[in-house]
Amino acid sequence: MTTTAGVSPSQTTTGGDSGAFLRTVWNSYILRKLFRTFITIFVVTTIIFFLIRLLPGNPIEIYVNQLVVTYGIPYHEALDQAAALFAIDLNQPIGLQYLSYLQNMVKGNLGMSVLSPGTSVTEVIVRFLPWTLFSVGMGLLISFVIGITLGVMMAYRRDSLLDHVLTVFSSIMSSVPDFLVGLMLVVWLGVQWKVLPIAAMRGAYSSGMQPGLNFAFIQDAFFHAALPVSTYVLTSVGFWMLSMKSNTISALGEDYVTVAKARGLKESRITSAYVGRNAMLPMFTILTIRIGFVVGGSLLVEQIFEYAGIGRMLGQAIGQRDYTLMQGIFLIITFSVITANFFADILYGWLDPRIKVGAQE
């Protein structure tokens, strides 16, 4: 912390060009985050490799044995088939297998689905991932905006009726698991009161619709995403509201706000530039945690509405023990969350220059 601050102003250090270069790289906020992102992806891939290849009774072993016992295929051929499915060369020593697995991963070769022959995992991901990104992204965005706005209002009108009603609402909504909220939407809106055509809202878009950038299709996509998105919004918004409320109250007590008031600044300017901006900052670190949570929830929520996204595919793959599909989807979900985290971090660094300097805490 202090050493970097002492060294950075001049280039008088004896480390020479390469040392200075390395230090600049290390001190760069973005590069440090990028480095951490890569490490995380590496760790996840390694865990997956360990699970499918090294654990006793792992899926590859089971698959090979199954081919040999049930279909009478010679062991070597069975091994070759498994190798093709899992995108791991099984004839090499384990270390090299790991390297070739990583290599395939980088090339985007995630193997083939075990249960639906001829379908590559990448194909499945390309087909279903966009819908999850669309619905989860929409859900996060809408709940973030509504939650921030209402949170500030709650902080400014503390102990008003609005504050009490919203506090009760958000406490309830943030404590009920998201997929149970989804289930209740189906039970009440779809079955008991028959307000919504639940059956027609299944899938990502109506059958017969040609995906394209026309109004009818976009309208249809929103129609099908409405229930998952509402579920994400309902279950997340309370969380944002309460966090924003407490952040705003903290910011209101800061000296710089008192000073701003003493200087006779306009109330609107104090609210936006002095209170709002500072209260917003911690929300971005929460956003990074929240993204992963909502994406995880999509695994269950998409199941309930039968929304054709990657979460539902993962649920199916797990249920049917389609190991290649499962690992591929899990990797891509993790990858999406890590990427989203990376951008949230960058955004945070851009909004709050203090943390870019390298002083942690």
Next chain:
Amino acid sequence: MTAQSVSNNPLRRIVSSIGTSLRLLTYNRVGFIGFLAVVAVVLLSYVGPVFIPLDTKTKIDLIYHTPSMEHILGTDHQGRDIWSQIVNGGKGVIYVAFLAALISTIIAVTFGTLSAFVGGWLDNLIMSLTDIILTIPQFPLLAVLAAFVSLNSLTFLGVLMGLLNWPALLRAIRSQALSLKQRDFIEAARALDLGTWHIVFREMVPNMMPYIIVSFTLGMTSAVYQQAGLVFLGLVPISGGNWSVMIQLAWVRGAIFSKDSVWYIMAPILAIAIFQLALITMTRSLELIFNPRLRSNE
């Protein structure tokens, strides 16, 4: 016995710290109601089954009956009493949540406090590891793991969740410990060279006790969520009464699409929701205790 040796007794410190927290708990009405609700649900789930045994008899003439004096929550798809299933279905849920929260809190408190207190490379190492695990979406990871290892025992499920759920708690504990580290009595303990172990577990941890309880209840809520989700996906082959299993059965058998079965599906959902809400309101009131700016407005 001198006064000094009494105050150094860690057990007594922890007990008195919990006593203080309980007293502060009653200051906030909503939080106290949450606390009472948690106690009620736990009592119902652990003492209730003694008085209300699980109804396992199939009664064809009683399928999907609405609440009556005899069956206060109605009956399910086999004519069995729903209330008895609710009473008998909480034990497993609470046990798993408690176990998972206990394990993750112990990990979070130990390493979070050490990380904050020792600092330097240890802090860097622990925090990097925490950030890495934190970015991996927990629930999909659990679900994928469940496909590889059979989660057929509640204890194993609780331990597995406990081993995965600590990162968010660790960050919270660490930031709390960082602010505690600046306080005079910790400085004094360091000046006296009392040793890392002593300072961390006898000076810092007891002072964070109420805060640790907040983390613990939050850990329980996420464990309740995760186990309900895993059961819903059919990844936890548990038979017998359990709120999560009830929801899953209602879903798998298509009971949610039947107009008469609303009591059957809503009862376990509400049981889980009420338990979660009770835990969280209890936490909210604990949060108030630690943010004096919020408390002054009560």
